Amino acid sequence: MKKTLFDKVWDAHVVDTIENGPQVLYIDKQLIHEVTSPQAFSELENREIPIFRPNQIVATADHNTPTQNQHLPVKDDLSRHQLEQLARNCKKNNITLYELGHKYNGIVHVMAPELGITQPGMTMVCGDSHTSTHGAFGTIAFGIGTSQVAQVFASQCLLLSKPKSLRVTINGTLKKGVLPKDVILYIISKLGTNSGTGYFCEYAGDVFENMSMEGRMTVCNMSIEMGARGGMIAPDETTFEYIKGREFAPKGKDFENKVAYWKTLPTDEGATFDKEYMFDAEDIEPMITYGTNPGMGIKISENIPNSENESDKKSLAYMNFTEGESLVGKAINYVFIGSCTNSRIEDFRVAANFIKGKQKAKNVTAWLVPGSRQVEAQIIEEGLKTIFEDAGFELRQPGCSACLAMNDDKIPQGEYCVSTSNRNFEGRQGQGSRTILASPLVAAATAVEGTIIDISKQLA
Amino acid sequence: MEKFSTLISTTVPLNISNVDTDQIIPARFLKATNKKGFGDNLFRDWRYDKQDHLISDFALNNQKYTGNILVAGDNFGCGSSREHAAWALVGFGFKAIISSFFADIFKGNALNNGLLPVQVSEEILEQLFAAINNNAKVQFEINLEAQTLSVLGTNIKTTFEIDSYKKTCLINGYDDIDYLLSKKDKIEAFELQKTHSL
Numbered sequence: 160m161k162k163t164l165f166d167k168v169w170d171a172h173v174v175d176t177i178e179n180g181p182q183v184l185y186i187d188k189q190l191i192h193e194v195t196s197p198q199a200f201s202e203l204e205n206r207e208i209p210i211f212r213p214n215q216i217v218a219t220a221d222h223n224t225p226t227q228n229q230h231l232p233v234k235d236d237l238s239r240h241q242l243e244q245l246a247r248n249c250k251k252n253n254i255t256l257y258e259l260g261h262k263y264n265g266i267v268h269v270m271a272p273e274l275g276i277t278q279p280g281m282t283m284v285c286g287d288s289h290t291s292t293h294g295a296f297g298t299i300a301f302g303i304g305t306s307q308v309a310q311v312f313a314s315q316c317l318l319l320s321k322p323k324s325l326r327v328t329i330n331g332t333l334k335k336g337v338l339p340k341d342v343i344l345y346i347i348s349k350l351g352t353n354s355g356t357g358y359f360c361e362y363a364g365d366v367f368e369n370m371s372m373e374g375r376m377t378v379c380n381m382s383i384e385m386g387a388r389g390g391m392i393a394p395d396e397t398t399f400e401y402i403k404g405r406e407f408a409p410k411g412k413d414f415e416n417k418v419a420y421w422k423t424l425p426t427d428e429g430a431t432f433d434k435e436y437m438f439d440a441e442d443i444e445p446m447i448t449y450g451t452n453p454g455m456g457i458k459i460s461e462n463i464p465n466s467e468n469e470s471d472k473k474s475l476a477y478m479n480f481t482e483g484e485s486l487v488g489k490a491i492n493y494v495f496i497g498s499c500t501n502s503r504i505e506d507f508r509v510a511a512n513f514i515k516g517k518q519k520a521k522n523v524t525a526w527l528v529p530g531s532r533q534v535e536a537q538i539i540e541e542g543l544k545t546i547f548e549d550a551g552f553e554l555r556q557p558g559c560s561a562c563l564a565m566n567d568d569k570i571p572q573g574e575y576c577v578s579t580s581n582r583n584f585e586g587r588q589g590q591g592s593r594t595i596l597a598s599p600l601v602a603a604a605t606a607v608e609g610t611i612i613d614i615s616k617q618l619a
Numbered sequence: 620m621e622k623f624s625t626l627i628s629t630t631v632p633l634n635i636s637n638v639d640t641d642q643i644i645p646a647r648f649l650k651a652t653n654k655k656g657f658g659d660n661l662f663r664d665w666r667y668d669k670q671d672h673l674i675s676d677f678a679l680n681n682q683k684y685t686g687n688i689l690v691a692g693d694n695f696g697c698g699s700s701r702e703h704a705a706w707a708l709v710g711f712g713f714k715a716i717i718s719s720f721f722a723d724i725f726k727g728n729a730l731n732n733g734l735l736p737v738q739v740s741e742e743i744l745e746q747l748f749a750a751i752n753n754n755a756k757v758q759f760e761i762n763l764e765a766q767t768l769s770v771l772g773t774n775i776k777t778t779f780e781i782d783s784y785k786k787t788c789l790i791n792g793y794d795d796i797d798y799l800l801s802k803k804d805k806i807e808a809f810e811l812q813k814t815h816s817l
Binding site for chain 1: 634635636637639641642645646647649650651652653654664669692693694697698699700701702703705720721722723724727728731732782783784785794795796798799800802803805806809810813
């Protein structure tokens with residue numbers, strides 16, 4: 160039978176099937192962080208169940224961490240307590256932890272791929288919905304709740320019904336200034352926030368084949384924003400080249416054997432999907448969101464559409480936007496470049512390339528937050544930090560930061576923030592904050608101009 | 620986990636679609652290391668204004684509406700995987716949520732906490748909101764064994780789907796850890812024969 164990439168990886172991990180019920184799926188790697196793991200550790204402790212495979216778990220501190228003065232004790236009591244709890248839990252259970260200050264510390268979905276922990280054909284989970292990021296490697300990776308974190312602790316398995324399959328194919332060549340973030344915002348704006356629910360999505364076609372691993376991660380990262388538990392892209396030479404030589408990547412003969420296996424994973428010619436969508440690369444332009452869910456996106460050149468839907472109206476009222484208006488020219492006081500969607504080296508290269516020789520607008524507070532210590536080091540090594548500082552920008556230390564504003568990086572009440580993160584939900588970046596999602600290029604341009612500009616015109 | 624049997628209750632209507640888990644429980648309340656107290660902050664920024672005063676016309680604050688069934692708009696629970704959302708709903712006192720569509724991760728989290736997600740058609744959902752609008756004290760009956768939802772005193776009655784394994788778990792108060800631990804031998808055998816992936 161012809162199989163999809165998803166089928167191949169899923170089927171290779173089924174331990175058992177319950178009649179008329181879910182399957183027992185084996186999980187190769189579990190990533191954990193401070194926010195969604197403590198209750199799972201307690202659950203096992205209370206029931207006197209040991210952690211089954213501690214060497215298949217990797218932990219990092221990212222959600223709740225400050226992005227300044229990381230060498231000092233964390234000021235906020237609750238945050239510090241949560242971080243200390245993670246350290247205690249990991250130590251007690253022999254789990255590797257890249258805590259604050261460790262050279263490998265970073266956002267869980269930036270850290271694992273750059274260390275070569277993420278590999279094609281694996282199953283990976285984390286108590287974080289953006290675990291879909293790792294699907295960029297041809298990995299089945301998805302977010303889980305804390306009860307499931309505990310289940311994997313106890314058994315290295317989960318009980319799951321096999322999701323349906325969806326494929327989004329985009330062929331053609333992307334226009335200048337159109338980045339992977341625009342591609343995924345475009346897809347979600349076309350398909351809506353729940354079209355993927357119950358599905359695993361494969362992204363196929365020239366556009367994804369020609370994308371870097373960083374770009375593929377940006378795309379897969381936001382699969383959950385259309386409801387899909389995960390997104391996947393077939394592993395190819397770009398994937399193998401990225402993994403080769405990384406800290407935990409297989410080495411020598413082992414690597415060659417793995418590559419031979421990984422090459423068998425792409426979807427068979429003629430395999431069928433439950434749902435298919437096709438788009439043309441030429442139709443995609445730099446995107447921006449205007450509402451309070453990631454599906455409410457438009458091309459920067461477009462106006463906010465009319466809608467009869469009450470929830471859409473509530474959303475526009477929250478954003479203080481009106482139907483039919485353009486966002487070009489809107490004054491913006493906050494810009495955030497970071498998050499597991501866009502905090503990799505390539506994102507900062509794009510931003511630096513635009514910013515070089517220009518100055519940050521006076522009205523703008525801009526936070527540039529690398530995804531990991533390694534990205535931070537590379538930013539410095541490539542001279543990007545100097546470019547940012549010369550232009551009046553401040554480079555912060557790694558973490559989830561203003562994406563979910565659990566730390567001090569909060570956008571004030573009523574303020575707009577052009578953000579490279581993944582969610583524009585009400586209050587996501589701080590109580591009363593108004594988020595406008597965009598690519599790192601659009602974010603950089605906004606920071607320089609102090610207003611939203613039609614970047615495609617400037618590049619033309 | 621608490622056992623789920625037949626539930627008869629008045630309802631709280633929340634006719635908003637795409638309610639994300641950031642609204643159910645904002646991130647700033649995720650710093651706890653236990654499961655307690657999340658109910659107090661359920662829908663925090665919709666329930667309270669900036670001065671921490673109750674917003675009286677928000678459904679959960681409206682004294683007209685009581686009970687432990689939440690009737691919500693389409694695509695409930697989208698966004699973040701935080702199970703804290705389920706803990707907050709359970710902590711507040713909800714035992715079931717009715718919607719025309721649930722986000723995947725939320726649905727799983729709810730089931731793992733004995734909170735029953737009842738998915739109905741969009742047409743039925745509209746009828747349910749209309750019935751509540753007509754009489755805020757109308758009672759709903761959810762029978763998990765029979766997989767039925769009825770609005771008492773009306774002719775609205777519908778069936779709903781639930782995975783038979785999960786249904787058994789809810790009725791008996793079992794959780795997945797018990798089941799998975801019973802499969803240890805199979806899991807270890809699987810690990811032994813696995814030649815790739817790690």
